[in-house]
Amino acid sequence: xxxxxxxxxxxxxxxxxxxxxxxxxxxxxxxxxxxxxxxxxxxxxxxxxxxxxxxxxxxxxxxxxxxxxxxxxxxxxxxxxxxxxxxxxxxxxxxxxxxxxxxxxxxxxxxxxxxxxxxxxxxxxxxxxxxxxxxxxxxxxxxxxxxxxxxxxxxxxxxxxxxxxxxxxxxxxxxxxxxxxxxxxxxxxxxxxxxxxxxxxxxxxxxxxxxxxxxxxxxxxxxxxxxxxxxxxxxxxxxxxxxxxxxxxxxxxxxxxxxxxxxxxxxxxxxxxxxxxxxxxxxxxxxxxxxxxxxxxxxxxxxxxxxxxxxxxxxxxxxxxxxxxxxxxxxxxxxxxxxxxxxxxxxxxxxxxxxxxxxxxxxxxxxxxxxxxxxxxxxxxxxxxxxxxxxxxxxxxxxxxxxxxxxxxxxxxxxxxxxxxxxxxxxxxxxxxxxxxxxxxxxxxxxxxxxxxxxxxxxxxxxxxxxxxxxxxxxxxxxxxxxxxxxxxxxxxxxxxxxxxxxxxxxxxxxxx
Numbered sequence: 141x142x143x144x145x146x147x148x149x150x151x152x153x154x155x156x157x158x159x160x161x162x163x164x165x166x167x168x169x170x171x172x173x174x175x176x177x178x179x180x181x182x183x184x185x186x187x188x189x190x191x192x193x194x195x196x197x198x199x200x201x202x203x204x205x206x207x208x209x210x211x212x213x214x215x216x217x218x219x220x221x222x223x224x225x226x227x228x229x230x231x232x233x234x235x236x237x238x239x240x241x242x243x244x245x246x247x248x249x250x251x252x253x254x255x256x257x258x259x260x261x262x263x264x265x266x267x268x269x270x271x272x273x274x275x276x277x278x279x280x281x282x283x284x285x286x287x288x289x290x291x292x293x294x295x296x297x298x299x300x301x302x303x304x305x306x307x308x309x310x311x312x313x314x315x316x317x318x319x320x321x322x323x324x325x326x327x328x329x330x331x332x333x334x335x336x337x338x339x340x341x342x343x344x345x346x347x348x349x350x351x352x353x354x355x356x357x358x359x360x361x362x363x364x365x366x367x368x369x370x371x372x373x374x375x376x377x378x379x380x381x382x383x384x385x386x387x388x389x390x391x392x393x394x395x396x397x398x399x400x401x402x403x404x405x406x407x408x409x410x411x412x413x414x415x416x417x418x419x420x421x422x423x424x425x426x427x428x429x430x431x432x433x434x435x436x437x438x439x440x441x442x443x444x445x446x447x448x449x450x451x452x453x454x455x456x457x458x459x460x461x462x463x464x465x466x467x468x469x470x471x472x473x474x475x476x477x478x479x480x481x482x483x484x485x486x487x488x489x490x491x492x493x494x495x496x497x498x499x500x501x502x503x504x505x506x507x508x509x510x511x512x513x514x515x516x517x518x519x520x521x522x523x524x525x526x527x528x529x530x531x532x533x534x535x536x537x538x539x540x541x542x543x544x545x546x547x548x549x550x551x552x553x554x555x556x557x558x559x560x561x562x563x564x565x566x567x568x569x570x571x572x573x574x575x576x577x578x579x580x581x582x583x584x585x586x587x588x589x590x591x592x593x594x595x596x597x598x599x600x601x602x603x604x605x606x607x608x609x610x611x612x613x614x615x616x617x618x619x620x621x622x623x624x625x626x627x628x629x630x631x632x633x634x635x636x637x638x639x640x641x642x643x644x645x646x647x648x649x650x651x652x653x
Contacts, residue, residue: 187221189353197230199256203263205232208256208286211279211354213347215338225335227347228286229279229354230256232263236272242384243357244274244639245348249366249390249621251339251400251523252516254285258365265624269632273640274361279351283339283519290336291514292328292521299511304520306558307469310453312546317559318535324521325564332518337567339522341399345375352382359384361639365621366390366594369585370399373575373602376609380579385639389586389623393598394605396572400524401562403594407476408549408556410595414479415442415551417590417618421485432489445475446550448495457495459502461509466495466502472553474505479592480620525562528572535559577607584638585610586631590618603648612648628653 190212197208209231212224234240244266248258255278266276280287297303298320306317328336348371352360361384364372369388376383392403419441427433435441453468471491478488487505494500512520542554549556583606587599596614603612613634619626623635630651638644 189350189356192229192354194231197256197260199260201260203232203260205235205267206260206263207231207233211347211351213282213343213350215334217343217346225282225288225338227279227282227288227351228256229351230259230277232259232267232276234272234275235267239272240275241273242275242359242361243352243355244270244276244361244363245351246276246278247348247362247364247368247371248278248281249368250281250284250520251341251367252284252520253281253366253368255279255281256285262624269624269636270640277351277355279347281339281344281519282347283336283515283522288335289515290332290339290518290522292324292336292518293331294324294327294514294517296511298324299514299517301507301512302467302469302473304512304517305473305555306560307472307555308542308546308553308558310450310468312539312542312554314535314539314542314554314558318538321559321561322564325525325561325566328518328521328525328561329566332522336518336522337526339519340526340570341371341374341523342527342570342573344371345378348375349379349382358382361385361387363387363389363623363635363639365623367392367403369594369602370394373606374573376579376583377573377575383580383582385642386583387586387623387635387639388583388602388610389635390591390594390620391585391587391599391602392594393601394575395601396528396574399528399572401528401530403598404556404560406556406595406598407593408545408552409597410592411476411479411551412549413595414590414592414618417482418475418479418485418488421482422489427489430486432486432493434489434492442551445471445492448492449553452495457502459504459509461504464504464509466491466504469553469555470504470508471495472551472555473508475551476592477505477507479618481626482619521561525560525565526567527570529568530560530562530565532563538563575602575605577605577609579609581609583610584635584644585612586622586627586635587612587614588619588622588627589614589616591620592618593620611644611646613645613651614648615651617653627651 192209194207194209197206209229211227211229213227214220215223215225246259248255259278283289308314359382362372369391376386395402419438422434422441423438449468449471456465456467459466478484494502538559541557545557546554615627615631622631
């Protein structure tokens with residue numbers, strides 16, 4: 141019996157409240173349909189674009205020029221005049237009106253990234269780089285930050301990053317992962333409500349177009365990073381007439397049959413591709429100066445990490461965070477995070493050194509030291525599970541997949557192919573958008589040669605899908621999220637030139653360091 145059959149037998153009682161909520165929504169839809177009989181065009185047409193009331197952003201780290209507002213969006217776009225949710229939006233207006241050519245939306249990664257926070261982090265750099273060519277705007281997707289959120293009311297132990305990422309137990313055992321995934325899916329069905337069921341990429345794209353209307357713009361330009369590249373690609377597919385200059389920075393495979401399931405699976409090879417960069421750094425004689433050299437040669441770094449994680453599986457180390465030890469999976473997750481950027485190499489090497497020292501007390505990275513906020517955990521889980529139906533397969537299939545992936549990729553230890561709450565999810569998934577070459581040729585892709593999260597081979601699938609709509613600039617280094625971040629001057633120039641002049645390379649090209 142597949143996981144959905146197992147959960148239907150074991151948890152029949154938890155199904156009834158969920159069905160009641162679905163029935164209530166269905167009743168509301170029928171009522172709207174009856175009302176629409178006399179004037180269907182009026183009932184089915186979205187309300188006029190709202191007026192945005194801009195005010196000084198209240199978050200402590202907001203930029204002086206940054207403004208914020210609240211955008212109402214339909215809970216259900218099939219009932220556009222019905223209940224509305226709130227999406228937090230932000231802007232930094234061009235300080236050179238004579239140079240302004242349009243509006244650029246900054247699309248964060250995730251699922252779970254805050255666009256408002258991303259604009260705060262990158263706003264000054266974008267203004268300098270783009271010379272006032274754009275008003276800069278962003279929004280918190282529904283479920284994120286100051287936008288309408290939902291909660292699955294998960295227990296703290298189910299909200300640690302090493303739990304939500306479904307790392308197998310020692311020796312690859314997944315019994316606990318199965319139980320946790322089922323428990324999370326049940327809690328989200330019971331507590332998430334219609335808000336959580338609306339957390340999808342499709343709705344984020346619709347909300348983005350609603351934002352465009354509220355801004356009074358005929359077209360948007362965009363810079364999407366990581367998961368934001370998928371959001372951007374779906375928007376460009378759905379609203380080609382409203383897209384101007386489009387930058388996709390660190391893209392994943394857009395396969396509509398897999399979506400996030402494919403992104404996760406690809407991370408195993410992505411980490412393997414990226415590790416040599418860290419290994420070369422960690423074995424370099426310069427590391428002797430700060431006590432962070434992990435091996436005499438680069439080839440010794442991976443065996444050291446695999447061995448240390450295995451020891452921590454059996455004997456976790458107490459840390460400076462009471463009650464939260466450093467486990468093998470904690471070390472593995474810390475490594476995945478560190479591979480995103482060269483700047484994170486030293487803190488991770490320091491963690492390794494303290495874990496090796498019998499007298500040391502490791503200091504956990506902040507993202508591993510405490511449970512993730514309930515609302516953030518709900519969003520992280522719901523989008524990937526709502527976007528596409530996950531296969532209904534026996535749990536034995538997951539056990540085999542984890543065993544095989546652990547053997548091929550010991551650094552990720554089977555996590556990328558392990559069971560997740562999506563295997564027990566109750567909300568019917570929408571049909572994902574298929575990315576095609578049908579549309580204007582105004583997309584520039586920027587990609588690292590060795591990306592641990594969205595590896596190049598997955599980005600090439602996006603490039604193939606877009607056809608002549610896109611050009612690809614491959615940066616000859618490792619890291620994730622390149623423009624004005626982990627990339628190089630050549631890649632930055634390519635993006636800046638495209639956004640400010642519209643010029644792209646005539647063909648796909650490489651950017652050497």
